[in-house]
Amino acid sequence: MWRRHPCIVSYWHDGEQIFENYATGVRISAEPPAADILNFFSRWRSADALIDSLPEYTSRSLRAAVQKLDRLSFLVRSGRPVDERVQLLERWGGWNPSASFYHMSTKDMRFAHDPSVVDRHLRRKARHIPPPPVVKRYLPAVGVPLPPADTHGEFPQVLLARRTWREFSRRQVTLAELSTLLGLTWRVQGWLDIPGQGQMPLKTSPSGGARHPLEAYVWARRVRGLRPGFYHYACDRHLLERLTSGGARRRVTSYLPTQWWFASAPALVFMTAMFPRVQWKYEFPRAYRVVLAEAGHFCQTFCLTATWLGLAPFCTMALADSRIERDLGIDGITESVLYVAGVGRRPEDRARWPEYTPHVPD
Numbered sequence: 553m554w555r556r557h558p559c560i561v562s563y564w565h566d567g568e569q570i571f572e573n574y575a576t577g578v579r580i581s582a583e584p585p586a587a588d589i590l591n592f593f594s595r596w597r598s599a600d601a602l603i604d605s606l607p608e609y610t611s612r613s614l615r616a617a618v619q620k621l622d623r624l625s626f627l628v629r630s631g632r633p634v635d636e637r638v639q640l641l642e643r644w645g646g647w648n649p650s651a652s653f654y655h656m657s658t659k660d661m662r663f664a665h666d667p668s669v670v671d672r673h674l675r676r677k678a679r680h681i682p683p684p685p686v687v688k689r690y691l692p693a694v695g696v697p698l699p700p701a702d703t704h705g706e707f708p709q710v711l712l713a714r715r716t717w718r719e720f721s722r723r724q725v726t727l728a729e730l731s732t733l734l735g736l737t738w739r740v741q742g743w744l745d746i747p748g749q750g751q752m753p754l755k756t757s758p759s760g761g762a763r764h765p766l767e768a769y770v771w772a773r774r775v776r777g778l779r780p781g782f783y784h785y786a787c788d789r790h791l792l793e794r795l796t797s798g799g800a801r802r803r804v805t806s807y808l809p810t811q812w813w814f815a816s817a818p819a820l821v822f823m824t825a826m827f828p829r830v831q832w833k834y835e836f837p838r839a840y841r842v843v844l845a846e847a848g849h850f851c852q853t854f855c856l857t858a859t860w861l862g863l864a865p866f867c868t869m870a871l872a873d874s875r876i877e878r879d880l881g882i883d884g885i886t887e888s889v890l891y892v893a894g895v896g897r898r899p900e901d902r903a904r905w906p907e908y909t910p911h912v913p914d
Contacts, residue, residue, distance in 0.1 A: 553630040554618060556593040558638060560626060561653055574649075574656040575637045576625040585609065589617055593627055640885035647831060651840035655888070659873040663809040710860045717864035718813040720896030725818040727777035729861055730770070731790075733895065734821075737854045738768045738787045753788070757849040760842040765829040766850055767887070769880055773801075774818035782880065785821075796879070808892065811870050820894040821854065822876060823847050826887050847891040854893045864898045867891065 559575035568581040571590070585606075592602050599618050603611045621627040628635075637656075644652050664670050703712060740753040744762055752762035759765075768785040770792060772778045783792035804815040814820075825843045834842070851867045858865035869891055877884040 553596045553598055554593050554622065554627045555596045555630070556590050557626055557628050559641060559649070559652070559656075560590065561649055562587065571626060572653075572657065573625050574653045575635065575641060577656070577660070578625050580624060580626075586617070586621070589614070589621065590626060596630060636883070637885060640883060643828070643886070644831060646835040647827075647837045647840060651837035654840065655885075659884070659888075663870055665810050667810070706860075710856055714855055714859045714865075716855075716866045717896065717898065718866065719899050720816050720818070720864055721899050722816075723897045724774045724776040725863065725895060725897065727775055729863065730772070730775055730778070730819060730895075732861060733854060733857050734768065734770070734785050734787075735790055736857045737850055738766070738785055739790050740788045755787075757846065757853050759846050759849075760830070760839070761833050763829045763833060764846075765825045765827060765843055766846060766890075767824045767826060769795075769822040769824065771820040771822065772818075773804075773820075795881070807872055807876050808868055808870055809872055811868050814866060814868070814894055817866070817894040817896045819896075820892055822880065822889055823850065823891040823893065824880070824882060824887050824889050828886060844890065851891055851893050854895075858895045862898070864896045865893065866895075867893045 557573055557575070560571060560573050562569060562571050564570065569584065569587070570579060570581055571586065572579040588606065589602065592605060599615055602618065603609075603614050606614060618627060622629055641648065641652050641656075702708065736756060738755065740755060742754040743751045744754055745751055746762075753764050754762065755764060768787070770783040770785060771781075772783060773780055778792070779794075779797065781797040782795040784795060785791075786793055801815050804817070804820070805812050807820075808814055825847070827843065830839050830843055855865040855867060871889060871892060873889055874884060876889045877887075880889070882888070
């Protein structure tokens, strides 16, 4: 007996009909009869029943098709253990299939490891397809000149000094600096009592419905006063919970494919999302956008705080998702890694904030 896998979508691409199992990551092109077969197995049925319902095809071809679809994970055979990924995705409820398809099909991307290859590709592409304009203008709309923005004071200077750093001093980050980064970015600053729903945390960055799905895991490599290893940041108690030991340099490049320049960073923070927190209140798939936006809010807060401390922050989404999730001990569906931020000390020759010079293009 077989049944169609519950995590299948179909679409057309370059003139071919594509079937994708977004739980297993298998993608195939197939002729229309495949859709007939998958449609037939909307519930548990036998291969003999399929043969009886599609007399225009030979029994041998249909049995071969069933076996192949089974092997490729598009059909599920009775008596086999249920795929844990399917069980977890079923909990996404109203987020299926839109958000779950996007979430699963964008994990574990293949990245080009040679920057020169990417650069040559983009240069060739730019000769034939120029990049789109980096600003938008309405012409011949009347422009209203604005007075100069106020750039005086510490806060504007921190904003203007924020950069993504790719080089770091060999000096360590201190535990006090890491504490400030975590405390001003992820720590619960207060509680909001919502009748009938309980207490919701308040932090320095906004969260839709105050659900705050994000968790922070610190990978300390060279933090003075802290043993190397993975830690979970307990945001309500402002403490680090030790998970594993070690902080080998080579693991940075395995976690962040193509991002070899971050290998010397003293500390990384892996942001994960606990999706059930948001799914409980927002049962529609658009809420997945909210989670992604929140990761951006928190990362900017982290980078600005690091800049204020005179440190060198960075962030990246070039992630080896499953490798990171395996080492963190999370399932990648109920809780999944979204973003990585990191910090180091600025190189000695650029230890001060860069001077800011306003420039208005002609």
